[in-house]
Amino acid sequence: xxxxxxxxxxxxxxxxxxxxxxxxxxxxxxxxxxxxxxxxxxxxxxxxxxxxxxxxxxxxxxxxxxxxxxxxxxxxxxxxxxxxxxxxxxxxxxxxxxxxxxxxxxxxxxxxxxxxxxxxxxxxxxxxxxxxxxxxxxxxxxxxxxxxxxxxxxxxxxxxxxxxxxxxxxxxxxxxxxxxxxxxxxxxxxxxxxxxxxxxxxxxxxxxxxxxxxxxxxxxxxxxxxxxxxxxxxxxxxxxxxxxxxxxxxxxxxxxxxxxxxxxxxxxxxxxxxxxxxxxxxxxxxxxxxxxxxxxxxxxxxxxxxxxxxxxxxxxxxxxxxxxxxxxxxxxxxxxxxxxxxxxxxxxxxxxxxxxxxxxxxxxxxxxxxxxxxxxxxxxxxxxxxxxxxxxxxxxxxxxxxxxxxxxxxxxxxxxxxxxxxxxxxxxxxxxxxxxxxxxxxxxxxxxxxxxxxxx
Ligand SMILES: Cc1ncc(COP(=O)(O)O)c(C=O)c1O
Numbered sequence: 012x013x014x015x016x017x018x019x020x021x022x023x024x025x026x027x028x029x030x031x032x033x034x035x036x037x038x039x040x041x042x043x044x045x046x047x048x049x050x051x052x053x054x055x056x057x058x059x060x061x062x063x064x065x066x067x068x069x070x071x072x073x074x075x076x077x078x079x080x081x082x083x084x085x086x087x088x089x090x091x092x093x094x095x096x097x098x099x100x101x102x103x104x105x106x107x108x109x110x111x112x113x114x115x116x117x118x119x120x121x122x123x124x125x126x127x128x129x130x131x132x133x134x135x136x137x138x139x140x141x142x143x144x145x146x147x148x149x150x151x152x153x154x155x156x157x158x159x160x161x162x163x164x165x166x167x168x169x170x171x172x173x174x175x176x177x178x179x180x181x182x183x184x185x186x187x188x189x190x191x192x193x194x195x196x197x198x199x200x201x202x203x204x205x206x207x208x209x210x211x212x213x214x215x216x217x218x219x220x221x222x223x224x225x226x227x228x229x230x231x232x233x234x235x236x237x238x239x240x241x242x243x244x245x246x247x248x249x250x251x252x253x254x255x256x257x258x259x260x261x262x263x264x265x266x267x268x269x270x271x272x273x274x275x276x277x278x279x280x281x282x283x284x285x286x287x288x289x290x291x292x293x294x295x296x297x298x299x300x301x302x303x304x305x306x307x308x309x310x311x312x313x314x315x316x317x318x319x320x321x322x323x324x325x326x327x328x329x330x331x332x333x334x335x336x337x338x339x340x341x342x343x344x345x346x347x348x349x350x351x352x353x354x355x356x357x358x359x360x361x362x363x364x365x366x367x368x369x370x371x372x373x374x375x376x377x378x379x380x381x382x383x384x385x386x387x388x389x390x391x392x393x394x395x396x397x398x399x400x401x402x403x404x405x406x407x408x409x410x411x412x413x414x415x416x417x418x419x420x421x422x423x424x425x426x427x428x429x430x431x432x433x434x435x436x437x438x439x440x441x442x443x444x445x446x447x448x449x450x451x452x453x454x455x456x457x458x459x460x461x462x463x464x465x466x467x
Contacts, residue, residue, distance in 0.1 A: 025079075028074070030072065030085070031074040031075030031076075032075075034448040034449055035087075035426075035452040036085055036086055036425060038425065038426050039083050042423065043069065044080070044081070044082030044084065047067060047081045051069070066419070068086070068423060068428065069082075072100075074101055075102075075442065076100070076442045076446070076449055077100070078428065085426060086426045086427065086428050087428065087453050089429050089438075090429065093294075093430065094294045094320050095320045095325050097324055098324045098443065098444065099443075099444045099445075100325075102362075102444075105365070108361035109326065109357055112356070112357035121150070121351045122346035122350070128353050128356040129150060132150065132359050132360060135360060139303050140316060141290075141303070141304045141316055142334050144334060145335040146333065146334060147333060147335045147338040150328060150347075150350045150355075151328070151331065152327045152328065152347065152349050152352075153183070153319060153327060153329050155184055155185045155329075156183075157319055157331045158188040159183075161256065161317055162188075162254075163344075164340060165289065165315070168287075169253040169287065171250070171253040173210065174208060174209050175212055175286075176191035176257075177256075178220060179194055179220060179261050179265065180192060180193050180211075180261060180291075181198075181264060182258075186206055189205070190205035190209045191256055194261075210246055210247055212238045212242060213233070213234040214234065214261060215232075215234060216234070218267060219264050226270070235273070235280060238280060250284060254288070254289050254314075255289065257277070257291065258292070258293075258294065259290050259292060259295050259305035260300065261433075263432050263433075265433020265436045266399065266405065268399060268400070268401075271309075274309035274310070275309075275310065288313045288314050288315075289313060290304065290315070290316045292305060292316050293317055293318060294320055294404075295404060296316070296318050297362070298371040298374055298443055299321060299403050300400075300401040300402050301375035301401050301402030302371070303367070314333065314337060315331060315337065316333075317330070318330040321366075322359050322363075323356075323358040323362055326354060326359070327349075328359055329350075369444075371443065373443060373444055373445075374443040377446065380450050381403075381405060384454040385405065385407055385439065385454070385457075388461060392461045393465070394461065395408070395410075396410050397436075403442075406432070407437045407439055407457075409435045410435065412434055412435045414464055414465075415435040416431065419437060425460055426456065427457065427460070
């Protein structure tokens, strides 16, 4: 059990502080244990079968980067609930902010009234937005709603209908977002017709889908040439394109970083044709790559940045943050009942303070230790074909999908919560306060599970 044994032999439950201090996974009952099995049986009966569960993990409590399942097993969280639990699980400052807010005001719609904490969050986002000028923000309940808001705003302010997205991208599952999503066909299968006016281009140097679109001569990326020579010439006139929506680092598509120089070419193309550049930082933002926004690594400014996931440590919140001069739409053009609800806003304020105050630096420092350790694993395991990333957004790529799958599942049995992305990559995306001692333990267990996966 997740417990310590006292001198009298009685088992005591770990406190939340003790849980956060745990360095190593601790498996006491092979997961899924008997209590987990009961939940799985009920879940299999009553929940939507569309939910893509990776493995039978049943979280009960979480503190820092450690999660306890129903049967008392302790796991190290290497995916932070898909890059959501940026400050770790139930960070005391976030919990305190939520509790304080819930005791005062749970809800009043910011669309219809002047909810003070809503504009407090927008002012905080203005401070951290990756623009040289001022920003305004529209708050949502999720990442996909931030994407939808950006689709609407860009059409509205440009008077143009078409939008370009990128192969390998994931932007969410509502209709506009899922039309832009191009990471797996299953997200669109049987749901057509999709939103009209959406086109796609290859991302970066094409590595996410096995093409070589690099720029060996330094005369321009083939993926950018595709937009000019194929899309603009044969499919859609550039003066009818409202925006390009791009993840600075593709998340679901495989933790793919674009090569240096690519974003400059993309920005230049947008500028040439009056097209808005929208950075979807729902997964890559909020300090995950060691900067508040991943696009800051690439030296260009977007016109709009989208946030979600890590922005409120797990409370439902997203944001469309735009250059202030762009947010030029009429009263009533867009709104939301719950978007920017007080408890989510309170969590966001505490989260942004923590990320800026200490966690981004920790993410960079421990991220470097993880990268070095993973590169060592790559040098001794032939099945590991690439290690890439910055801070806490690292991709560990395997030779085959089945190998990645075997590592993910074996990790679970040994107390590591891993999650695949792309065709054959595991994302290493722990909470931003993941510690060095936990990194050492995670690397050791990874070494063991990769060794097993290589034996078959
Ligand atoms: C880059 C990106 N955009 C948008 C989304 C959609 O966010 P949500 O699931 O909160 O709607 C995701 C979710 O994984 C994402 O990774």
